[in-house]
Structures are given as structure tokens and as C-alpha cells.
Amino acid sequence: MSEFLQQLINGIAWGSIYALIALGYTMVYGVLRLINFAHGDVYMVGAFAGFFAIRWLNLGGEPTLFGVIIVFLLSMLVCALLGFAIERGAYKPLRKAPKLTALITAIGVSLFLENAGQLIFGADPKFFPQIIAKQDVISSGGIILTNQQVIVLGVSLFLMASLQLFIQKTKTGKAMRAVSFNREAASLMGISTDRIISITFMVGSALAAAAAILVGITNPKIEPLMGIMPGIKAFVAAVLGGIGNVPGAMLGGMIMGIAEVMVVGYVSSTYRDAIAFAILILILLFKPSGLMGGFVGEKA
Amino acid sequence: MMNTKIEFRNMRFKKIIFVILVLGFLLVVNWYLSLRMNPYFLQILILVGINVILAVSLNLINGFTGQFSIGHAGFMAIGGYCSAFFTYYYGANLVQILSSIIIFPWLAKSIIFVFALLLGGALSAVAGLLVGIPSLRLRGDYLAIATLGFGEIIRVVILNIDAVGGARGFNNIPKYTNLFWVLFFVLLTIVVVRNLVYSTHGRAFLSVREDEVAAEAMGINTTYYKVYAFVIGAFFAGIAGGLFGHYLMYLHTNSFTFMKSIEVIIMVVLGGMGSITGSILAAIVLTILPEFLRIAQGYRMVIYSLVLIILMLTRPQGILGVEEFSLQRIGKIFVKRA
Numbered sequence: 001m002s003e004f005l006q007q008l009i010n011g012i013a014w015g016s017i018y019a020l021i022a023l024g025y026t027m028v029y030g031v032l033r034l035i036n037f038a039h040g041d042v043y044m045v046g047a048f049a050g051f052f053a054i055r056w057l058n059l060g061g062e063p064t065l066f067g068v069i070i071v072f073l074l075s076m077l078v079c080a081l082l083g084f085a086i087e088r089g090a091y092k093p094l095r096k097a098p099k100l101t102a103l104i105t106a107i108g109v110s111l112f113l114e115n116a117g118q119l120i121f122g123a124d125p126k127f128f129p130q131i132i133a134k135q136d137v138i139s140s141g142g143i144i145l146t147n148q149q150v151i152v153l154g155v156s157l158f159l160m161a162s163l164q165l166f167i168q169k170t171k172t173g174k175a176m177r178a179v180s181f182n183r184e185a186a187s188l189m190g191i192s193t194d195r196i197i198s199i200t201f202m203v204g205s206a207l208a209a210a211a212a213i214l215v216g217i218t219n220p221k222i223e224p225l226m227g228i229m230p231g232i233k234a235f236v237a238a239v240l241g242g243i244g245n246v247p248g249a250m251l252g253g254m255i256m257g258i259a260e261v262m263v264v265g266y267v268s269s270t271y272r273d274a275i276a277f278a279i280l281i282l283i284l285l286f287k288p289s290g291l292m293g294g295f296v297g298e299k300a
Numbered sequence: 301m302m303n304t305k306i307e308f309r310n311m312r313f314k315k316i317i318f319v320i321l322v323l324g325f326l327l328v329v330n331w332y333l334s335l336r337m338n339p340y341f342l343q344i345l346i347l348v349g350i351n352v353i354l355a356v357s358l359n360l361i362n363g364f365t366g367q368f369s370i371g372h373a374g375f376m377a378i379g380g381y382c383s384a385f386f387t388y389y390y391g392a393n394l395v396q397i398l399s400s401i402i403i404f405p406w407l408a409k410s411i412i413f414v415f416a417l418l419l420g421g422a423l424s425a426v427a428g429l430l431v432g433i434p435s436l437r438l439r440g441d442y443l444a445i446a447t448l449g450f451g452e453i454i455r456v457v458i459l460n461i462d463a464v465g466g467a468r469g470f471n472n473i474p475k476y477t478n479l480f481w482v483l484f485f486v487l488l489t490i491v492v493v494r495n496l497v498y499s500t501h502g503r504a505f506l507s508v509r510e511d512e513v514a515a516e517a518m519g520i521n522t523t524y525y526k527v528y529a530f531v532i533g534a535f536f537a538g539i540a541g542g543l544f545g546h547y548l549m550y551l552h553t554n555s556f557t558f559m560k561s562i563e564v565i566i567m568v569v570l571g572g573m574g575s576i577t578g579s580i581l582a583a584i585v586l587t588i589l590p591e592f593l594r595i596a597q598g599y600r601m602v603i604y605s606l607v608l609i610i611l612m613l614t615r616p617q618g619i620l621g622v623e624e625f626s627l628q629r630i631g632k633i634f635v636k637r638a
Contacts, residue, residue: 035441093613099440100368101616104569107370107562108608115601228558235445274456277449284446285434 006143007265008258013149013218015257016156020211021234022241022249022256023163024204030180030244031200033099037106038086039208040231041113042079046209047128047222048121049078054129068131072155075213076206083205084198092194110231117224125223128216152214159210160250163203167246176200180244229273233260236280242290251291255279322487330480342479346547348587349482350540353489355567355579357536360493362565363573363622364502365529366509368444370561371431371451372537375424377556378454379538380545381464383420384473387412387546391474413476417485417542424538425531427454432530436523451561459553469552470545477547485543489536494576496532505529509574566608572618581619 021043028036053074057067090109094102138145167173178186179196187193215230216222237256241248256276263275283290333342354376361369391412398408431450435443464470496502504525507515512522545551567586571578590600611618 033441035445090609090613097616101612103368103441103444104565104616105609105612107565108605108612111562111601111605112609115605119598119602232448236449239442239445270460271456274453277453277456280449281434281446281453284438284442284449288438288442 002143003265007261009143009145009149011258011261012254013152013257014261015254016152017211017215017253018230018234018237018256019250019253020156020159020207020214021230022237022253023160023246024208025235025238026241026243026246026249027176027200027204029238030246031176031183031197032091032095034091034102035106035235036086036091036201036204037103037231038109038113039204040227040229040234041110041117042082042086042205042227043208043212043230044117044222044224044227045082045113046075046079046205046212047216047226048117048126048224049209050075050213050216051126051128051222054131071131072210072213075209079205079209079212080202083201087198087201092197114225114228121224123224125221128220128222130217130220132217148218152218155210155214159207163207164246166203172196172199233273233276236276236283239288239290240279240283242292245290245292248290248292255291323484326480326483326487329483330478333479344588344591346477346479346482346543348584349479349486350544350547351564351567351583351587352486352580353536353540353543354564355571355583356489356493356576357533357540358564359568359571359573359576359579360496360505361529361533362568363575363579364497364509365505365526367435367526367529368440369431369447369530369533370444370558370565371447371449371454372533372564373556373558373560374431374451374454375427375534375537376541376544376560377458377553378427378534378541379417379420379424380541380551380556381420381458381470382423382538383416383542384470384545384551385464386416386419387474387476388470388472391416409476413481413546416476416546417481417539420542421535421538424541425535427538428530428532428534429527431534432527435530436526448558448561451556451558455553455556458556465551469550471550473545473549473551475546475549477543482543482547485536485539489539490576490580492532493536497576501525501528566604568618569608569616570611570618572620572622574622575618575620575624577624578618578620 021039024039024042025036028034028039050071053071054067057070086109090105091102094105132148132151135147136144137147137150167176175186175191175196176199178189178191179193179200183193186196211230233256234253237252238249239252240255241250241252243249256279259279260272260275264272333345337345354372358369358372361367361372394412395405395408398411399405402408402411431447435446435450438446458464459467497505504515504520505528507518507520508522508525515522541556544555563586567582568579570586571580571582590597593600593603
């Protein structure tokens with residue numbers, strides 16, 4: 001029983017990470033109806049941004065709370081700018097083009113980030129400095145809960161709650177929801193759709209950066225191709241929850257994280273990646289609109 | 301009536317002679333080039349051929365039928381592994397048995413090889429069926445992701461099968477592939493796909509691509525044609541996989557990842573989705589170019605991805621768009637000038 005609980009805790013920790021990344025996918029799909037394949041790589045850039053931020057600010061030696069927050073903010077800023085650049089450079093010109101073209105472009109951006117990352121950062125894995133020392137918070141009954149996991153949970157919950165507040169209670173959030181319902185009608189209502197789309201990208205990318213820092217803290221090995229798998233899994237999570245649906249992405253992320261940890265723990269670790277795709281196929285076959293509804297794929 | 305019958309028989313006869321001549325030519329080319337040509341160039345030719353088969357078969361699914369499939373590497377993997385499994389475990393015995401009947405061991409080997417390839421292709425086609433049917437309910441983005449998922453699942457499953465090497469890879473596959481077989485199957489693929497496209501089936505494919513609802517309204521069974529495209533495309537991808545495996549004598553699932561699917565997609569997109577000649581050209585260019593740019597090997601994928609992005613932003617229809625290379629059109633250019 002205690003092992004199950006332990007796995008559950010690990011699953012929830014991973015799930016929060018997937019949820020944060022999935023939010024980016026779902027928001028972008030909501031406003032643009034585009035699957036941003038490059039999102040996983042924005043996450044990767046966030047990890048490296050944090051890595052270099054720690055290096056340059058010399059925070060690796062004596063970690064402070066202030067330092068940690070700076071790292072988060074810097075990384076999120078870098079990724080927000082990157083997201084903005086990608087949107088303006090690669091996706092905006094293709095707003096009127098067939099979806100296929102935009103999809104291929106997204107794949108191109110993703111490949112570019114991965115390979116440029118390999119060139120610039122070097123393909124060898126880097127060690128993310130320990131800015132939060134690992135400490136066991138609870139270790140009773142065979143369950144170990146580390147402070148790192150608490151931080152992962154805490155930060156993710158905080159960010160997700162903030163996002164929900166932002167989308168539901170602010171004017172910009174309302175504008176985002178409007179654009180995701182009907183872009184043309186929203187622009188007729190006086191909403192600057194270009195600006196909203198850019199903001200959506202920036203917010204999504206910032207969340208991915210936060211997820212990357214959290215991963216850097218718990219799994220310190222980072223390398224330029226680290227975004228591929230989490231990107232795909234987070235996408236599956238977004239689809240699972242209902243793509244275009246923000247709470248759905250959070251739920252989907254959690255389910256994905258828990259499912260993956262359970263499969264690795266109880267079945268076999270070689271099938272770790274396959275479980276994500278299996279879930280994807282299943283959800284697409286039986287409920288393509290996802291668990292919490294959202295946008296259904298039509299035939300036409 | 302009698303005249304037409306004789307003419308038909310004549311035409312048939314001529315066609316058969318033509319085919320035999322072509323095969324003979326291929327045999328000569330193979331014999332000559334294998335002896336005289338630099339093995340490095342020979343290898344490139346063979347890889348070009350395999351990529352042409354992949355590109356043309358994917359074009360049938362993506363370009364002509366408009367189904368965005370990014371799991372083509374999975375079909376290639378199935379074909380490769382299945383044909384290799386057959387020749388590795390049963391090939392030697394069968395060749396011996398067959399040799400005793402047919403005397404010429406080279407003929408026996410060829411028959412076994414072709415059978416293995418067709419077996420791989422057939423199993424890939426079955427996979428195409430399995431992938432195609434559920435994917436029918438999905439459009440555009442969802443279909444792409446589903447095919448990606450299938451491709452990865454196939455890869456992971458193969459990775460976990462020890463009988464074909466698993467994580468160590470499948471070693472000691474007999475080297476049956478030579479230029480003759482590659483060229484033969486390249487021609488076969490091109491002929492089959494071209495004939496398919498310029499027939500009523502082809503019109504059905506195109507109608508599914510252009511407007512599915514209208515096609516259904518016209519009485520075209522879009523379900524049937526979508527699956528049909530997947531099956532044929534998968535079949536040839538499987539053949540390509542088989543040729544690939546029996547050339548390198550070694551197979552590993554790392555050759556059949558999402559990246560491989562993307563490489564084939566880049567070929568199809570660059571050549572023009574909907575142009576067979578485009579796919580052929582792009583496959584040739586994209587196989588040969590990296591060899592020239594070997595110095596810039598590290599930059600290869602960066603350049604590829606940039607090219608892809610720029611291509612999509614400036615000329616998304618690729619080099620040839622939906623047009624084919626035709627001597628007629630070239631002739632027209634000269635006439636206009638005059």
C-alpha cells in the first residue's frame with residue numbers, strides 16, 4: 001500500500017509538470033487551432049535558460065529563495081520572448097494558409113530548436129545545479145516526500161490557479177476566451193486578435209519554462225533533446241483533457257503523470273513512452289473531444 | 301472485330317517484350333555498375349532508390365489523398381523486420397530446398413528474397429489497414445498525431461521483441477539487396493502509384509483530398525479510399541524497409557523513429573504533395589545533398605529545418621506543386637519562345 005502511495009505521489013509530481021506544459025498546448029490550440037509542435041522545445045530552452053541564469057548569477061553555490069525566484073522569472077521571460085518570436089516569425093504569416101502548412105512549419109520550428117540547441121549547447125547532457133537541496137519532508141510509513149516534490153506541487157498549483165484567475169477574471173483572459181470561441185467575431189468586438197494571440201503564446205511558453213525549471217530541480221540532467229518526449233506526452237495530456245480546455249489540460253496532465261509512473265512501477269519501464277501513445281490512441285478512438293469536452297474533430 | 305483482337309494481342313506482346321527489355325537493361329546496369337562503380341556511389345544509388353520508394357508511397361497518402369500521416373517510418377520498420385525475420389530464420393533452409401529443385405542458387409535466392417519482401421510489404425499493408433481504419437474518424441491535426449502515435453507504438457513494440465534483436469538490433473541479415481532489385485521496385489512503385497493516380501481510383505483519392513463532404517455527396521466511399529491509400533502506401537514502405545534491411549544487413553529501431561518519418565515528409569513536401577516526379581526529385585536531392593554537405597554534417601538538420609520553415613512560408617506547394625514532369629510541357633516552352 002505504501003508503495004502505491006509513493007508511486008501516486010511521484011505520479012502527481014510528474015503530472016503537475018505535464019499539466020504545466022499541456023496548458024501551453026491547449027491555450028495555443030484554443031486561439032489558433034494549431035498544434036504547436038515546437039512547445040516541447042520551448043520547454044527545453046527554458047531549462048537551458050535557467051541553467052545559464054544560475055551559472056551567470058553564480059547561484060549554484062549558495063542557493064537562496066530570492067535566487068530561485070529570479071531563476072524562475074528569468075527563464076519564464078526568456079521563453080515568453082521565444083514564444084513571441086516563434087509566433088510572429090513562423091505562425092503569423094500562415095494564419096490564412098491551410099492547416100497542413102502550419103503543422104509542417106511547426107514541425108520545422110521544433111526541429112530547428114532541437115538541432116540548434118544541439119549545436120549551441122552541445123549535445124552532451126548538462127547538470128542542472130542544485131539550487132534547492134534535496135531534503136525529506138515526510139518519511140514515515142515507507143513513503144518519502146521530498147521538499148523538491150513539495151515545491152513542484154506548490155509552484156504548479158500556484159501557477160495553475162493564477163492562470164485560471166487570469167483567464168476567468170481579467171479582461172485579457174476574457175479576450176483570450178473570446179478569441180478561442182470565434183476569432184473573427186472577437187476582432188469585430190474590438191479585440192486585437194494579434195495581441196491576444198501573442199499574449200497566449202507568451203503565457204504558454206512561460207508556463208513551459210516554469211515546468212522546465214521544476215524538472216531541472218528534480219531531474220538535474222538536461223540536454224537539447226529533452227523536450228521531445230515531455231512535449232508529446234503533454235500534448236497527449238492536452239488531448240486527453242480536451243484540447244482547448246484549460247482545466248482539462250490540468251486534469252489530463254495529472255492522469256498522464258500518474259499513468260506513466262504506475263506503468264513504470266508495476267509493469268515495465270520499457271513501456272514508459274508507449275503508455276502515452278496508447279492513451280492517445282484510445283482517447284482518439286473513443287472520445288476525441290477529450291474528457292472535459294472542448295473542440296471535436298469534424299469530418300469537414 | 302477480328303482486327304481489334306489481333307491488335308490487342310499485338311499490343312500485349314509488345315508490352316511483354318518491353319518489360320523484358322527493361323528487366324534485361326536493369327540486370328545489365330546492375331552487373332556493370334556493381335563491378336565498375338565506386339561502392340560509395342553504389343550505396344548512394346541504392347539509398348536514393350529506397351528513399352524514392354518511401355517518398356512516392358507517402359505521397360499517395362499525404363499528397364494525393366490529403367491524409368496527413370507522419371508514421372510512415374513505422375510501416376517501413378514492419379516491412380524491414382518482417383522480411384528480415386523471414387530470411388534470417390527460414391531463408392537459408394528454403395534456399396537449400398529450392399536450389400535442389402531449381403538448380404540455380406541465385407534464382408532460388410532471388411525468389412526467396414522477393415517473397416520475403418512481398419511478405420514484409422503485405423504485413424505492412426495489414427498494419428496500414430489497422431492504422432487507417434481508426435484514423436478515419438479523425439481529421440487534420442488529430443490524424444497526424446494518431447499516425448505519429450502508431451508509428452511510435454510500432455517502434456516500441458518491435459524494440460521489445462527479442463527474437464528480432466530488441467535493443468541490440470537485428471544482426472546478420474543476409475545481403476540480398478542489389479541495385480537490380482532496388483531499381484526494379486522503384487520502377488514498380490512509380491508505375492503502380494502513377495497508374496493508380498491516373499485512374500478512377502486516383503480521381504477518388506483527389507476528391508477525398510479536395511473536399512470530403514462533396515466526395516461523399518458524389519457517392520464516393522471516402523472511407524474505402526482513405527484506407528486504400530494507407531494500405532498501398534504502407535505496402536511500398538514495407539518493401540522499402542525490406543530492401544533497407546537486406547542492404548545494411550542490420551536493423552535497429554533507432555532508424556525508424558519519428559525523425560525518419562519527418563525526413564520522408566520533408567521529401568514529399570519539398571517535391572510537392574501531389575506530384576510523383578516531385579517526390580522522386582526531392583528524394584534524389586535530399587539523399588545526395590547530405591553527402592555533399594558531409595563537412596557540414598552537424599549543421600545538416602538545422603539547415604533542413606530552416607529550409608522546411610522557409611519553404612512553408614514562401615512556397616508551400618514545393619518544387620513541382622501538383623504538376624508532373626512532362627515532355628509535352630517542355631515542348632510548349634520552346635514553341636512559345638518561337
